[in-house]
Amino acid sequence: MSKVTVFGAGAWGSTMAQVLSDAGNEVLLWGRSEDVIAEINTSHTNTKYLGAHTLPHALTATTDLQQAFDFSETYVLAIPAQQLRTTLQEWKPFFKPTSTIVSTLKGIEISTQMRMTEVIEDVLGSHKIAIITGPNLADELVLRQPAGAVAAAPTTELAETIRDLFRTPYYRVYTSVDVMGCELSGAIKSVIALAVGISIGMGYGENTQAMLITRGLNEVARLCAAHGSDPLSAAGLAGMGDLVASCGSPLSRNRTFGEVVGRTGSMAKAREEVAKTVEGVASAGAVVEIAHRVGVEVPVIEAVGEIVSEQLSPEAALQKLMEITTKAENFIR
Amino acid sequence: MSKVTVFGAGAWGSTMAQVLSDAGNEVLLWGRSEDVIAEINTSHTNTKYLGAHTLPHALTATTDLQQAFDFSETYVLAIPAQQLRTTLQEWKPFFKPTSTIVSTLKGIEISTQMRMTEVIEDVLGSHKIAIITGPNLADELVLRQPAGAVAAAPTTELAETIRDLFRTPYYRVYTSVDVMGCELSGAIKSVIALAVGISIGMGYGENTQAMLITRGLNEVARLCAAHGSDPLSAAGLAGMGDLVASCGSPLSRNRTFGEVVGRTGSMAKAREEVAKTVEGVASAGAVVEIAHRVGVEVPVIEAVGEIVSEQLSPEAALQKLMEITTKAENFIR
Known part of the structure; x- marks a missing residue:
């Protein structure tokens, strides 16, 4: 039994x-x-973010930062990506x-184009820095629906430690030593999900979505390879898995925003x-x-960029x- | 301009x-x-399979087999997989x-466990044998919605010939020389789509589906690798793409059947x-x-096999x- 502190009491x-x-x-x-x-400690609920759901009674909560850091040496970060720094x-x-830091954040710091673990470092x-990522919508995971995830760290030993920390009968955690590939995949998936949303808004169906998802992940894989990380991370839970879950969920903000853009052709309306x-x-x-810096062609991502920047x-x-022009369908070359 | 004969006048x-x-x-x-x-030739519709949709006026049709074979030297097969032999x-x-044969069929011949091009040969x-495959639901493609596909053949030259034959502004055709990998991916995707349908029927959401899709495709990739084909075909349009489209479509028979099994726990009810x-x-x-023959572990596919065989x-x-037990998340090892 380990002691763990989680920072961030949202959903x-x-x-x-x-x-x-x-x-x-x-x-x-x-x-x-x-x-x-106070509500988590007294009634074991977090109605603001999780409705009527009852959290484990063993779970305690605090607003005291000193107490939170003193409690353990394993810190799981669940705060907004753009506020991390x-x-x-x-x-x-x-x-x-000596503390271990686990990032659960997905995103790229806009001002520096850094990944989350790069910002942490x-x-x-x-520090000992790891991530846990994958197709994990909070509203389904909190109901203990079966889900998979990846614990990635610079060493197999640390990745396995994180896997063992998180795994439960409903949460299958695989390991990876490709932190960069998993983080890039998890961050870029939001751009592809936006493309998929736009195509739905334009009235297109599964064929168009599947093409954008597959060719979009192909771009993610090539971006990973160009950075020296494992392009196959894009085909795993952090990439393909997370993207499929995001695109499938009508609650996904990326998809919803894209749908409005596709339907109205207007970024202003979508923002509204x-x-x-x-x-x-x-x-x-x-x-x-990031793609241009390493000379990788990313037509799907560029299309989103051009739509978003109007x-x-x-x-x-x-x-x-x-x-x-279509050429050979290569996942990584 | 080439002459082509298509065999099979269904959707x-x-x-x-x-x-x-x-x-x-x-x-x-x-x-x-x-x-x-007669209807296709006179009114340019195929109401039995395509509703009110108007087909190109240049398209002609025949029931005369001799005429069909004499018309061209490129034969595109669109007949039911289990009736191919x-x-x-x-x-x-x-x-x-001297004829070129293009298979558009997805499936494994049950009695022999052969792929479609194996049956043809x-x-x-x-012969010159190629395939075209990918996330192409007929009811969307016939409306000319943007879609992607893969033309696979033993040589790049033949694959490019097939690509050039099929490509239009709304149909992006990539090439591949991995016929086996593309065929295995396209055939096995129906088993994974069934698994996804079952999970939906059991009341689970996007997380569970994304886990089954990602880990299922991982099994397909390992199966491809064990057969000496390219495991990355599973991450392309023939594998990931086709699976995502099948799982997303409420009209997919695999998904629909799976949903009934998941909801009722009964194969008999689903068959009904x-x-x-x-x-x-x-x-x-x-x-x-096929998996056991090459010693590959396929837990998702096996789970479907055990449910289907009750x-x-x-x-x-x-x-x-x-x-x-979860181990390292490797796409192909």
Whole structure:
């Protein structure tokens, strides 16, 4: 039995805390909101984020940062991706040199084009840093529906430690030593999910979606390869798995936003209808830059970039995409 | 401009004939039914299979087998997979040694566990044989919605010839020299789609589906590798693409059948509700045998085999699947 602290008491952090508790760990959940934390401790619910769902009674919560860091040496981060840097800068004095940091965040830091573990290392210096990622929608995982995930770390030993920490009868955790490939796949999938949403909004069906998903993941794989990571991570749970789950869920913000763009042809209307931050919109430009930096052709991702930056209409972008010469279908070359 | 004969005037054959006509070829469509063929020639519709859709006026049709074979030297087969052998045995005298045969069939011949091009070669002997496959639901492709496909042949030259024959502004055709991998991927996808349907019937959401799709394709990739074909074909349009389209379509027979099994736990009820042949049910046993012959572990496919043969309930099969030890997430090793 290990002790683990989860930072972030939203839907995702609370779900991760439940998984870790179900896996037999002693878990402390840290959150900013006094109300949310008090409710978790007293009635074992988090109605703001998880409705009537009852969390494990063994799970305790706190707003006290010192207590959270003192509780364990394993810190699971479930805070918003674009707030990671400023949050860690603020928390830096609390981290111990021996602590293990597990990122559950998906995204690219827009201003620096860094992956989440790069931001962690940039702010905190060298630590044992791992990630857990995959097709894990919080609202299904919290109901303990069967799901798979990947624990990735620089060493097999650390990846297996993280796998053992999280795995439960309903949560199958595989291991990987390709942190970069898993992170790139998880971040870029939001851009492809946006493309799929746009095609749905334009009135197209499964054939078009499947083409965008498959050729989009092909681009992710080539991007991974160009960065020296394993292109097959894109074909695993972090890439294909996560993308399929995002595209299948009508609740996915990327898909929903894309649908409005495809239907109306207007980014302004989409911003109006989907008021929240949409990761694929925010990061499309950064991903195109990442691709250009290593000289990889990414026509699906570029099409999204051109739609999002209002250089092309969805129709014009799709037509441009369909006109590109087709060659051999190679996943990684 | 090439001349092409398409054999099979159902929804799929008629759609393929339209694509070939749109691509600028002179196309003759052969079918058994006098009524269907007469209707295509006079009113350019095929109401039995394609509703009110109007086919290209340039497209002509015939029931005359001699005329069909004399018309061209490129024969596109769009007949039912399990009838391929007996049909070809009957047609054998018509084939010329110089003719090119393009299979659009997906499936494994149950009695022999042969792939479709193996059956063709077994009956007709050596010919120029190619396939075209991918996420192409007929009802969407016939509306000219954007779609991708793979033309696979033993040589790049033949694959490119087939690509050039089929490609249109709405149909992106990639090439591959991995006929076996593309055929195995296209055949086995129906078994995985059945698994996904079962999970939906059991009440599970996107996480569970994405896990089954990703890990199922991992099994397909390993099966391909064990047969000496390219495991990455499973990550392409023939594998991932086709599977995603099948799982996304509520009209997919594999998915629909699986949903009834998952919901009721009864194969008999599913057979009652879905009266037609379901490829994934028919071929699950054959695919398990193919896997065992080469010593590849295929837990998702085996779970489907055990449910279909009524050895395990969906609940028991899923539980067994979730209990298997997770190791490194490798796509092909």
